[in-house]
Amino acid sequence: MDDRLKVKESNDRFYEALSTQNLVEMEAVWLHEPWTKCVHPGWEILVGWEKIRESWDNIFRNTQYLKINITNLSIQIEKDVAWVVCTESIASAREANYQTATAQATNIYYKVDDQWFLVHHHASPATVNAPVEASESIQ
Numbered sequence: 001m002d003d004r005l006k007v008k009e010s011n012d013r014f015y016e017a018l019s020t021q022n023l024v025e026m027e028a029v030w031l032h033e034p035w036t037k038c039v040h041p042g043w044e045i046l047v048g049w050e051k052i053r054e055s056w057d058n059i060f061r062n063t064q065y066l067k068i069n070i071t072n073l074s075i076q077i078e079k080d081v082a083w084v085v086c087t088e089s090i091a092s093a094r095e096a097n098y099q100t101a102t103a104q105a106t107n108i109y110y111k112v113d114d115q116w117f118l119v120h121h122h123a124s125p126a127t128v129n130a131p132v133e134a135s136e137s138i139q
Helices: 003-019 023-029 049-061
Strands: 037-039 065-078 081-094 097-112 115-125
Touching: 003 023, 003 065, 003 081, 003 097, 003 115, 023 049, 037 049
Parallel strands: 037 115
Antiparallel strands: 065 081, 081 097, 097 115
16 A cells, blocks of 8 residues: 555544544554644644553543544645545534534644554534635725
8 A cells, every 4th residue: 555545544434543542542543742742723833642542542531422424535645644635524413512613724744663643633613705806905
């Protein structure tokens, strides 16, 4: 299997672990290092696997339903580093409150012994408004 397919498979495993709220699978996707980073939508940056793991555990314990659909997937690979950019369509339920949201995400993977591990996840809320046309004057 070529690296592009391996990276896509690792990315698919990440979103499957997220959608099924499976902490064991989430642990298998991430590289367990003190320098890994994660930014959940609207959160401060988390540095280090232990803090990242704790965040997923808290999210999973406090969310009754979570489904993520991925679109606009782009994969780039340079040597042992790969980055995936995508759009996340998120549906979730927490305390009988159903929500939908869209986020733009960047996932960075690092290759260790022919396996690709997540080392950085950053998801930011995406705007859904139509783009504003530029005007000739600034007010």
